[in-house]
Amino acid sequence: MAIDFLYPQYEVVRNYDRCIACRACERQCANEVHFYDPEFQKMMADESKCVACHRCVSLCPTRALKIVKTDHTFKANANWTGKAISEVYRQAGTGGVLLSSMGNPEPYPIYWDKMLINASQVTNPSIDPLREPMETRTFLGKKPGKVERDRDGRLVPNLSPQLELNVPVMFSAMSYGSISYNAHASLARAACALGTYYNTGEGGLHQDFYQYGPHTIVQVASGRFGVHKEYLEAGAAIEIKMGQGAKPGIGGHLPGHKVGPDISRTRMIPEGTDAISPAPHHDIYSIEDLRQLVFSLKEATAYKKPVMVKIAAVHNVAAIASGVARSGADIICIDGYRGGTGAAPTRIRDNVGIPIELALAAVDQRLRDEGIRDQVSVVVGGSIRNSADLLKAIALGADACYIATAALLALGCHLCRSCQTGKCNWGIATQRPELVKRLNPEIGAQRLINLVTAWDHELKEMMGGMGINSIEALRGNRLMLRGIGLTQKELDILGIKHAGE
Amino acid sequence: MLQKEGQIRIPAGCAISGIFHRDGARENGARIIESIRTMHDRSNGLGGGFAGYGIYPEYADYYAFHVFYDTQAAKDACEQALERHFDIVDLSRIPTRRHPRITDEPMIWRYFATPLQTKLASSQLDEREFVSRFVIRINHTLEGAYIFSSGKNMGVFKANGFPEDVGEYYMLENYEAYSWTCHGRYPTNTPGWWGGAHPFALLDTSVVHNGEISSYDANRRFIEMFGYSCDLLTDTEVITYIVDYLGRKLGLTYPEIANVIAAPFWSTIEKQPPEERERLTYLRNAFASLLVTGPFSILVGFTGGLMALNDRLKLRSMVVGEKDDTVYIASEECAVRVIAPALDRIWTPRGGEPVIVRLNERGNP
Amino acid sequence: MKRIYVNEKWCLGCHLCEYYCAFANSGKSSMVKALKDHKIAPRIRIEERDGISFAVNCRHCTDPLCVKGCISGALTIVDGAVQIDSDKCVGCYTCILSCPYGALSTSNEGAIQKCELCMKNAFGQPLCVQGCPNKAIVYEER
């Protein structure tokens, strides 16, 4: 065997004073890190296999385990960092594209954390959400911009199809294939209970989940996997995926070993074959083609469902969004560069795209400048980490947010970013039955419900503090935000003042 | 240095009062001044104003522009613009009397005018849209000129000072109106600017407002899509534009406008009979961004009518009194009682529940 | 009555229930003290084979054969739960002979042992249920 230049990234630290050798760690590690050595009568570990997913740590009944980053180091070099060097070694060893999962982890600015929220004092009362109604119900879809009346002068409900959300949070697209059956079941059940929506992603809709159709957004992406008439009709809305924040400009690839019987059936592809989503839609080479697809889908579903178009936040996102808004889409979804993925080339994930905060601010302002903000709803994702991010997004102009990474975290994901291996110890990003069963949707759904309910509570609390008792009065209300530590250019793009102004 | 209205958004507390004669009977400004004087403590001397409807019967078919000028140059420029677009049938300084507490006055002019037919035709606009665009453009672009009243047979009078002083300053005893509204202002940090005082008006819609709306920027950024420019950054201004947009441009009725800007809570909507539920849901959803939150009590004056409205939580006080055909509305009951001690009825409207009064058959033959 | 139910669909075969059981009934204050360097003799036991696994413990039958057949009166039903008085038990194993679930087992003390829903120990409610990471064991009314 050739020399492996790499030292393991993590160390498994076991407190032998506490270890009772129950072997739960061993049984629960799909990476086969832990094993019992009968000779030493001790648990041992091969840390080179460890991905720091913390399954063992979480299950250890005596807290005997922790995973630490190795302090093994290269000679200090601000330019050739350990990471940079290791990546060269890995590529020199394999000759391959580096693959990663989940969102861009690099230390770029996080604008959410550079915006502060307002509160009422004296001139305007804050509102106590425990005493007064506090409304976060949201409708997504095109607004009519004019009224019509019947002969008796009564208003005619001339709204296009709308999505009604009890909370301004939806679960964004993750395909059955990239995540497990039980992860999908958890999302679907939670969406129903919360009165919001989850998104099939590009993997089609498993037969078992048609029952959740009224809370499902069905996605049509470049691979067109699992798309058929019943599928389109099953959902509450249809989303055309043009791009994804984690990997703008490229397609997707579900390796054949993940395409088991169920996935094969759901995606309508042969078992064991790679499912490759092309980088572009091969019937969309320009905006007028998108318009055709939007209306094709509307035709196919008798204009009963809103059509969403999801794009990645890239440099000229405002102009693209404007084009999308004029293409007949009812809802534009913008995915920031921190958005997650089941697998993406590392270089793309870490270097392509722009922050969602700036993209959102630019898109919202652009649509207003053009007077068409009301013709389309704006949903943003990638990455909304908490209710403050959510509130800031809405104040910047979003109608609602998409969450996916946060949802997976609620399901147990520890962001080890090894989805591409298919050995997710939490039963999320895997198709191996013995791992999939680790995610009991009863628990999963409840945790998602808890998370979103908690965010909704916090959102209401913060809204009440601002004296706002309905979410529509927060939307685009940028006066409620102030920047901190931002340049004038950044403030201008975000359309907010600096703290103290 | 302190920034003035329009450069910065200034929160304010206030007093409002209104008198409306359903039978069209007109009275001069004495009683409305008395009413607002009673609520002296709700103002702090940094703005007061009045709107009177039916005050210019002789020029009823003409737009009455009331304009503040900071400079002669601004006046010249504005008058040039007016002349280019309008046929001016009368122009004059608005009569005022010297008042010890009203100082730093700008030039205050009044023009009765009607759009030039050629200009109007070539603009392909409806007459009122033509006028409103003109007003917005002047206010937005012409430094030192500010058109603060632009309706027909109505006029706004406002200044920096306590409202009762402002009324005396403008000699309102000389004007007779079937509908008066007035406002005393309590801004928190302004040097006081005449244009920032209430009422705020566009065409014949005028708004006086007590409160501070928390939805301001959401409303502003939305309404500005439709040709409005919120130069003053005040709640009153944005509410005026919302009322103008929903009423004049989209054709919603005043009750419907109230259902948009003070939309009932979803929990209330859900309890309605199906048709009403659908109607309210529609209005709330279709015009979601025009929901106004935060405390307010407003009086919206318009030709032939007056609408009083509280925010849906009723975070500001407002009472309505009736005596025969006359309706009184004020922030405090004392401001009604002082001018109409014997009332047929007095009540407190609930949050979000509009009180709309109109001229009856006697007032509107 | 609340009982422990097992859903093998969610059993991961992690065996933690066995360890929590052994700890719960050890009388010790920490799991480490109770179980370090001990071979455990839990009252709930995992059966596993070919990727299938599930926990088995006393079903607390309404019509328990073990209680009926007990020669010493050591097994009784208390508030619906089958309990063992180890002081009375002589270790004849008639209950082992009788139980269709194989849910009673021998203990080091001579008496037999069985799940008593942690009613008699410091926890008061089944620790195996609390320790199950996947709700494969639940304690509920059905």
Add this chain to the structure above:
Amino acid sequence: MNYVIIGNGTAAVGTIEGIRAVDREGPITVISEEPYHVYGRPLISYLLLGKTTEEKMLQYRPADFYEKNGVKTLLGRRALKVDPTAKAVHLEDGASVPYDRLCICTGSRPFVPPMEGLDAVEDKTSFMTLDDAKHLDAMLGEHNDKRVLIIGAGLIGLKCAEGIYQRVRELTVIDLAPRILPNVLTEAPASILQKHIESKGVRFLLGDSVQRFAPHTAHLQSGGAVDFDVLVVAVGVRPNTELAAGAGCEVERGILTDARSATTVPDIYAAGDCTVSHDIAADTDRILAILPNAYMQGETAGRCMAGDDAVFDKAIPMNASGFMGLHMITAGSYDGETYLEQDEAHYKLLVTRDNRLVGFIMIGDVDRAGIYTSLIRDRVPLDSIDFDLIREKPQLMAFSRAERAKKLGGIHG
């Protein structure tokens, strides 16, 4: 409804609890010759062994058992006759107890065959009752110096042996049969058990019998002789059927009952060792003098007496016993195809017939034996489970997923 029970053993307890499960009110009278609060008969060997005490034994049911169940006891009083026409039980002391429903739980008595010179033996006893145990205890004294001879290597004899083996100088068990536990075990497991018991110092004389007794010596058929200080006669038991027969109940070796524990005489039920049961494993009628059986028959009788519609139709022979640390569990019949696993300490025999498990013997490792018992009792078709797995060890894994969901998941239907 007025209930009367004759007898105060496990069957009687079952009857009382059966009645009370249905009828909280009707008076119950228990008539028993033995003067004790109810106790578990099989405990007497454990009493001698020191694993229990008389006090604990008498807590087979709590002290307030009768009171709580509204039972009037006539203890130490003997029933002489049942008059089914007058519906009354006549006692030896002349009293008469009327009944609406009667349950006869008279159990059995030791069978002592006629043996020459037996009367001359002074220190002798049977091994059935608490009094027998106390008597034996008294005879053994406290000096571990007695030589004991037990006649009978059946369950009673061997449990007696276990009870006293640490307290004697010498212990001999003699049986006519060629192996120990002839009614319970086949030859091979009997020999494993025998070796174990012998290793504890017990001497067996099998295939032999006492020809005649001298006061301290048993002269054997084979010609030898055994000297002893104390003699225990544990040859067997005979059901007490006389009362039932006198009442007109049909009686063969024991009282005949149906699956509802009813005798052939209206309103008279019978349960326990005095009855004949239907052994479903061997599909024969026989006396199954075992405690769980007695309880279940009694409970069925009680429920039916109180008007419920209960049936007990799952009787099989079965035994769980330990002998000096070695455990044995057996059930059913040994007639059929056999599967055997055996090593030094363990022995496991499974017997199948017609797609059913009909019997088993486990010695040593008896873990989860009840799963096998349930296969016999429930007559589970073996092709509905994974027999290879169940043969390996008793486990629920052998059942279908759906069956497990019922067993463990509380999912019915």
